Amino acid sequence: MMLLPDAEATLAAGRALAGALKAGDVVTLSGNLGAGKTTFARGLLNGLGLMEEAPSPSFAIVLPYERPLVSLPVWHVDLYRLDNEDEISELGLTDVLDDGCLMIEWPERLGACGWPSALKISLDATGDVPRRLTVDIPPSWKERCPFQ
């Protein structure tokens, strides 16, 4: 568990993950509305070299980032507005994984087609206490996850 006292700490946590990412990785970002998922993703994209501030994919659903803007291709995905698994399969999310990564907000929408090997990050923003980051680390991330 890690405390995130302010938005800058959430950005820094995202940046810290960037160096550990490899093609084929899936990172899921869970947490209530406004918990800081996009902020974390923005930090990660910045850590991969993106200079501008990444927008939220809430409306586009999938925002792809390619070289040379980033050092590793990433599709930043927000599934909040999707409500069935058919719509999700139409997004062709696995296409990026040969060469790059997926970073998925609202992974709960994946239902049965979730990725068991994903690094699962949760952001908790309940009450007056500082926000907290917790992580569920699959075997493929044991050696390289910067959060324990």
Ligand SMILES: Nc1ncnc2c1ncn2[C@@H]1O[C@H](COP(=O)(O)OP(=O)(O)OP(=O)(O)O)[C@@H](O)[C@H]1O
């Ligand atoms: N650790 C933090 N402490 C305080 N505020 C934070 C922290 N991290 C992010 N924020 C702020 O919380 C707000 C919401 O952040 P963000 O848009 O990243 O949330 P989200 O989880 O992506 O929301 P949504 O569910 O709508 O996609 C922003 O104003 C952001 O600056």
Ligand SMILES: [Mg+2]
């Ligand atoms: Mg968001």
